[in-house]
Amino acid sequence: MKDFPSIPTAPRALPLIGHVVPLLRDPLAFLNSLPALGELVRVRLGPLSMIVICDPELTRRALLDDRVFDKGGPLYDRLREVIxxxxxxxxxxxxxxxRRLSQPAFHQARLPDYARAMTGCVQEATDSWSPGQVLDVPAEMMATSSRIITATLFSDALPATAHGRLTADVTTVVKSLYQRMFLIPPLDRLPTPGNRAHLAARARLHGTVERIIAERRADGADYGDLLSALVAAHDPEDDRPGMSSAEITDTVVxxxxxxxxxxAATLSSALDLVARHPEVEQRLHAEVDAVLGGAPATHADLPRLPLTERVITETLRLRPPGWFFTRVVTADTHLGGHxxxxxxxxxxxxxxxxHRPDLYQDPEVFSPDRWAAPHPQPPRHAFLPFAAGAxxxxxxxxxxxxxxxxxxxxxxxWRLEHVPGHRGRLAAAVTLELRDLHMRARPRTATPASSVPAAEGRS
Ligand code: HEM
Structure with missing residues (x-):
């Protein structure tokens, strides 16, 4: 075991298991307690020592040096079993x-078409809601986000009847990944119900994707979707003819x-936070009424939805779905003098x-306006919901x-209201997600134009 005498160790480590208990019980509070100890803090997961970077500049340095701070460590070791x-x-x-082969699938020019598919899927979902219906919001957002990924990835190659299965398999795999991080071999191979469900979902997911890719390769047409872009991708810096089928499968999964x-986690949190802040909710409704006038949102509307975008940005700050990632150091290096x-x-x-109070004023407060003038913008690299670097x-x-x-x-x-007793509980697994969030859907009538606030910078 590495010693790191110069790096403080987080308190409350238990013999043998180290910090597994606080990491499983309340990982967010545990993480927030670490910056007080130093820029780098050592935590222990069983026999493994892990150095948590608590400083934004050192985090940036590690993210930009992805050769030395390479993908690896407990999270990625488990992810590699799946992808x-x-x-x-x-x-x-x-x-x-x-990355060069995958990037064309996300080219700016393709985004308006994806946006059309996205709005179509959201409309289809919300059209099925009835006034007064109580929605299991995280499940509803998972189903919608899953529809969107399959529509933009595969167009309509996945039969509608297969969506429920795919969503359930993704949920099973993602949820079990976090628990599997703490399972020391050979416990991860025992035929427990959890391990069996994980393996079955993983195999089905691969089977579904492999079938669709084989059909696409045989067909050869460009459907304008993410998969067509991956199949057609060619790297000018490489002699090989693009990605192999196995590489495409891993990329699609x-x-x-x-x-x-x-x-899905971002959307559930945004709906929850908006309902908890009636003043933000009222301004959000006013903005969408003024811009959309009842029509579905399109890619062209985005510049005129600044408050809606700030709500998402602030949601990603307060509750970043990707809250914890691991790396492995591939060559001796120094970070923060250690x-x-x-x-x-x-x-x-x-x-x-x-959540560092020296980077964000009142970091626990949901405040979409912190992202608008005249508020000072946070320092570079203090906002990392999508990471940084290569x-x-x-x-x-x-x-x-x-x-x-x-x-x-x-x-x-729609206006979504919390249902007493099911107001949501934030849980940190592979993603930071809400559980037990049930909300009642109330149909809305448009905000009268006279009550639309003028301050949203609409063009
Ligand atoms: C709100 C939604 C999302 C969030 C918060 C998010 C967050 C992140 C973060 C933090 C990383 C870096 C992980 C690390 O440093 O270890 C990452 C990587 C990645 N994400 Fe996302 N992501 C989101 C949506 C998506 C979507 C929709 C896709 C694809 C359709 C996607 C595909 C990827 C890929 C392929 C990588 C790896 C990039 C690389 O290593 O080159 N993500 N994401």
Whole structure:
């Protein structure tokens, strides 16, 4: 075990298991307690020591040096079991080629078409709601976000009847990943119900994706979707003919895993936070009424929905779905004056950075207006919901568009109210997500034009 004598260790470590208890019981409070101890803090997961970076500048340095701070550590070791060496989890040396091949799928020019598909899926979901209906919001947002990913990835290649299964499999895999981080082999291979469900969902997910890719390769047509872009991708810096089928499978499963839960969690949190802040809610309704006038939101409307976008931005600050990520040090290096030998496990946390009171005034307060003038903007790299550097989220613009259009489309027609006793509980698993959030859907009538606030900078 590495010693790191110069780096403080978080208190309350138990013999053998280290900090597993606070990390499982209340990981967010545990993380928020670490910056008081130092810029780097050592925590222990069983026999493994991990260095948590608590300082924004050191986090930035680690993210920008992705050769030395490479994907690895407990989270990525478990992710690799599911998505192999796809673009999310592959080591640095394989990354640049896979990223170049994946990037065209997210080209700016493709975004308006994706936006159309996104709004269509949200409308389809909200059309099925009835006045007074109580919605299980996280489940509803998972189903909608899953519809959106499959519509933008595969067009209509996934039969409507298969959506429920895919969503359930993604949920099972993502949820079990976090628990599996703490399972020491051979416990992860025992035939427990949890392990069996994880393996079955993983196999089905791969089977579904492999079938669709084989159909696409045989067909050869461009459907304008993410999958067509991946199949057609060619890297000018490489002699090989684009991605192999196995690489496309890993990449598609990566998009499915990385893209569904995170956006669903963002939307559930945004709906929850808006309902808890009636003044924000009223201004949001006024903005969507003035801009959309009852029509579905389109890509062209985005510049005229600044408050809607700020609500999403502030949601991503307060409750970043990706709250904790691990890396492994590949060569002896120094960070913040401390030696980190090759093999050291390191973690960074957007949640921890976003909740530092020296970076954000009243960090626990939901305040979309902190992102607008005259408020001072937070320092560079203090806002990391999509990370930074070469491993920054490839779907950042895609998901900002998705979440903004979805929130606008929902708010244009519905007001969601909390149901007593089911007001939501924030849980930190692989993503930071809400559980037990039930809300009653009330149909809205448009805000009278005279009560629309003038301060939203509408063009
Ligand atoms: C609100 C929604 C989302 C959030 C908050 C989010 C967040 C992140 C973060 C923090 C990372 C970096 C992880 C690390 O440093 O270890 C990441 C990477 C990634 N995300 Fe997202 N993501 C979102 C949506 C999406 C979507 C919709 C897709 C694809 C359709 C996607 C695909 C990816 C991929 C492929 C990577 C790996 C990039 C690389 O290593 O080159 N994400 N995401």
């Amino acid at each position: 192999g060496d796809g673009v999310v989890s592959c080591p640095h040396q394989a990354h640049r080629r896979l 990566s998009f499915v895993l990385a893209g569904i839960e995170s956006t 030696l980190l030998p090759a093999g050291t496990s390191v973690a960074y946390s957007p949640y921890l950075i976003h 491993r920054k989220c490839i779907g950042d613009s895609f998901s900002m568009i998705e979440a903004t259009l979805a929130l606008a489309t929902i708010a244009a027609r």
